[in-house]
Amino acid sequence: MFAVLQFPGSNDDRDMVFAMKSVLGADARLVWHKDAALPVGTQSVLLPGGFSYGDYLRCGAMARFSPIMAAVKRFAEAGGPVLGTCNGFQVLCEAGLLPGALLCNRDLAFICAPTHLRVERATAPFTSRATRGQVLQIPIKHGEGRYHLTADQLERLEANQQVMLRYCTPDGDVTDAVNPNGSVASIAGVCNEAGNVMGLMPHPEHAVEALTGSLDGRAILGSLIDFVGHAR
């Protein structure tokens, strides 16, 4: 079962449940941020997008103090797969489960647009359905998505192959012109050292139906479903 966390101000929580359950057929349910424990049977935790606590302080800075986050940390430390999208990515960085931070976009404005992403690492649990170098079309919608790391951190991240996705052209070229928010090394998604926690700014849950634009989000969410299926 996928536990989709619901913080006050989460916006894509119901969309994540819709994508996982109604579209992809997995068991997914909302879990309230004030709960102290994850439901029995949780196989993976999803932190959705939105503006938790209004993001009035710093994105994700308040949500990491929600009671459920201690349980998520324990779950992650025990090797459970955790995926954060957009605000969920920001929360994971604030909670120390992923390196780096997300700053205001380079041009200081919110951007809602389709982006192309090059898959840099095609492994379970998050990208086993993709191939390395494959280009996915998945939208972004954020005001604070410029991924930032120190030079040392970036070097370690690249060396450990923790970069999962980079913004690219439709043909897979990583260029500054198609880096929508000024992220360091065009990074759109990363994982932790152990590879069981991933964060990305694009919204795979908004790319699961041809009717609403793209099917490419299935490469990520479907991988996670495959992984959980195998784990069961």
Place this chain on the structure above:
Amino acid sequence: MKAAALVEPIVDHQLAREHGLSDEEWQRILDILGRTPTFSELGIFSVMWSEHCSYKSSRVHLKNLPTTGEHVLVGPGEGAGAVAIGDGLAVIFKIESHNHPSFIAPTQGAATGVGGILRDIFSMGARPIASMDSIRFGPLDDPKHRRLLEGVVRGIGGYGNSVGVPTVGGETSFHECYRGNILVNAFNLGIVEADSIFLGLATGIGNPVIYAGSKTGRDGIHGASLLASAEFDADSEAKLPTVQVGDPFTEKCLIEACLEAMRTGVIVGIQDMGAAGLTCSSFEMASRAESGIEMDLDRVPQRAANLSPYELLLSESQERMLLVTRAGEEQRVLDIFERWDLDAVVVGRVTGDGRMKVRWHGETVVDIPVDPVAANAPMYDRKQSVPADLAARQKLDLASIEVESDPQAALEALLDSPNLGSKAWIWRQYDSLVLANTVIGPGGDAALIRVKREDGTPTQKAVAMSVDCNPRWCWLDPRAGTIAAVAESARNVACTGARPLALTNCLNFGNPEKPEIMWELAESIRGLGEAAEALGTPVISGNVSLYNETSGRAIFPTPTIAAVGLLEDVERHAVSHFEEAGLAIVLLGDTREELGGSEWLHLRRGLEAGLPPSVDLAHELRLQRLLADLIATALVRTAHDVSNGGLAIALAECSFSGPAGVRIGARVELGDGIRIDALLFGESTGRVLVATGNADAVLERARAVDVPARRIGTTGGPRLVIGPWIDAELASLETIWARAIPRRLEQA
């Protein structure tokens, strides 16, 4: 510390005047009460009888609009109107103005406009699923208007993105007439189970009245009366304290808490505290239920110290709701708000005596009958006169206008104008995807939104919506211009394949106390009624914004129309871009020699004159039905309305890269024996471009329903070629179009 004693000004007819009440209205108050009102009571009368809350200048005309129909569940008078869409579901929608606040404080003014219309929707039990905005500014060469555009867009995006409701469409235009008074009209649509619509009713004697949401502060006092119901002058910025401040995070929690609370079944009535705050909501709820309310202001959650009863009653602090629940069961509702960390307090009870009684510090500060204030507000049939310069406005001798000598340069100039250029700079800043229903988002003729049930189950249905007005046409002929706005909005909806169901409207005009403005308003409402009747699309909600003037100069009459339609099978829809090369391009509708009020005439000849193009409403209806048929049977996958800038602009728009990022050119032959500028850039109504793989079938079906149709060309290639007049590389045209707004904002 001892609470400060109540120190209030002396209430007399002078103070009433300062509150915007006429001497006649002051006398009426004295007659109703049989005594001099208290200061709080005077405040209540002034907001409840303000133009903004009472529609006192427009009601006499609005009552003639068609507002009923087989699908209409709730018409005007509630927070918003509701229309059944089958399968036990209904849509609830409305558009509302936030013009004056947005001129003074663009970001907060626009943000709270979005927040306010959302509350009108979810207070009726619907989940808001789509927002649109109609925004109008002065010319972008004015740095103040660049700042206003940026601020308004930041406000709409900042609120909408954070609250988690997609902004899926809208319109933006620029004109000299808005230099002293911009327009910000916010639309929202929600989905509800048709048998679970909540109304603003304070029924059931003894039932508790609950205040829920944000605490009350000093912001927005007299927003409805002094700000929204009066003209601007040079000192308008001094009105800043009348503007409210928005908190989308609280609104998001409020949406979830209210929808959850409604499922308990113990709520009997609920209403947003919008204009005139606690006063307007409580009076309207009591008035509709023919009941009374007694309230204790000391229980109202407060965020500022020493708020007076006057301030508590009139504050327009945002994100607040008033609820009435069944007695004894209020705790279930209070617990839900508690879970969402929102204030919720019982502040009073429903009574049966038809009076509003308000206590503060143990003292009665308000005791007035409900109905004379709410339901029987003053109503004026104001004097009208035809504008003295109307004949001059409408005068246009086409024969004396030099024919366009460089059509390609004209096309480029039109694409580069902010009114016709791409609006992507604006809508890229809006989350148009959240809720995972957006089939067609910003940039299309109409937005198309798939319908899901509250539990997340998708249906086959989708709703289409579009917001439209050509203010120049309305200035040249308010009645004809309004008819054209209704026709265009409905046509845009029809271009997705949907059947237009109903309308909402936001009537933005100048000072109704001036007979020429009043004539414009009355003419416009007449046109709205005629078009709504002819197209079978009743007007189910709306808003009137008057006094849009600065230093005596009124805006162009701007009746913003939003049409909403239903598509039964979302898979069978059309988009507004060419998707495939080698398809036949068919033009539905006739092109006439009409250049009055056109963008071409304004941009290339510096004239705003003439009569707007004529509208044949019977043809519009036939055209809409034909489109629904062509799209439902998959003969047509691309349909695009021909409007501002005419056929050449419409062809370019179809060719430019759509959401899929593909650019597909066209080769077109025209030749109707009319002057070429009218052929290329004329704005004759009732026309739609379609692309089809089977032109013969399309022509045959058009002929069968008496819609003029002719094949004019073929899709494909990297160029746009129109007869001998235009032969341009699409990529360069698209760059001009895409840069129209950004390049102007980039000037210092």
